[in-house]
Amino acid sequence: MSDHNVEHPRIQHLIKENKVKVLGAEYSAEFDNYITNCYPWAPVTGYRIDWKETKKPYKRIHWEKLTEEETRNFLNTTCMGNFKEVCFIYGSRQPALLANYDFASLKLDILALFGIHVSFMVGVKRNKFNIPELVKECFVEIDSVEWLTAPDIPVS
Numbered sequence: 001m002s003d004h005n006v007e008h009p010r011i012q013h014l015i016k017e018n019k020v021k022v023l024g025a026e027y028s029a030e031f032d033n034y035i036t037n038c039y040p041w042a043p044v045t046g047y048r049i050d051w052k053e054t055k056k057p058y059k060r061i062h063w064e065k066l067t068e069e070e071t072r073n074f075l076n077t078t079c080m081g082n083f084k085e086v087c088f089i090y091g092s093r094q095p096a097l098l099a100n101y102d103f104a105s106l107k108l109d110i111l112a113l114f115g116i117h118v119s120f121m122v123g124v125k126r127n128k129f130n131i132p133e134l135v136k137e138c139f140v141e142i143d144s145v146e147w148l149t150a151p152d153i154p155v156s
Helices: 009-016 025-038 068-076 101-106
Strands: 020-023 058-062 085-089 096-100 118-126 132-143 147-151
Touching: 009 020, 025 085, 025 096, 025 118, 025 132, 068 101, 068 147, 085 101, 085 132, 096 101
Parallel strands: none
Antiparallel strands: 020 096, 058 147, 085 096, 085 118, 118 132, 132 147
16 A cells, blocks of 8 residues: 555545545546656656746745644645645646645645655646646645645636
């Protein structure tokens, strides 16, 4: 069992309670393709964005000691506040996870598998067939226990 994806016991518990839904790995591959083409990966690691080298404005907060409410307040200042649903990406070949934004913004430490690795929270909209679609330009990089970083896109 991998601690880096939806098989983690904390995530399995949320799936069984219908708090979150598993999406196919194609969502993760689609998002990875977007990031790879639009942002520089950090040297050596290759799995986190090199924010110092990006030309785009961003906002960042150190989140290790933030409360759930402080975390939610930061997320609400990002474009994530525009969405009812979000998707968690754990790796380019891993299944993704769909969650209600209100739930996700208060349980980010659980959904991001706090302290284990880098993951991404991505905005989701539903198409005319009610199928979830990623809004790839709106995301938060969740860097282990260190940082929450998001492109500085206005909240509407």
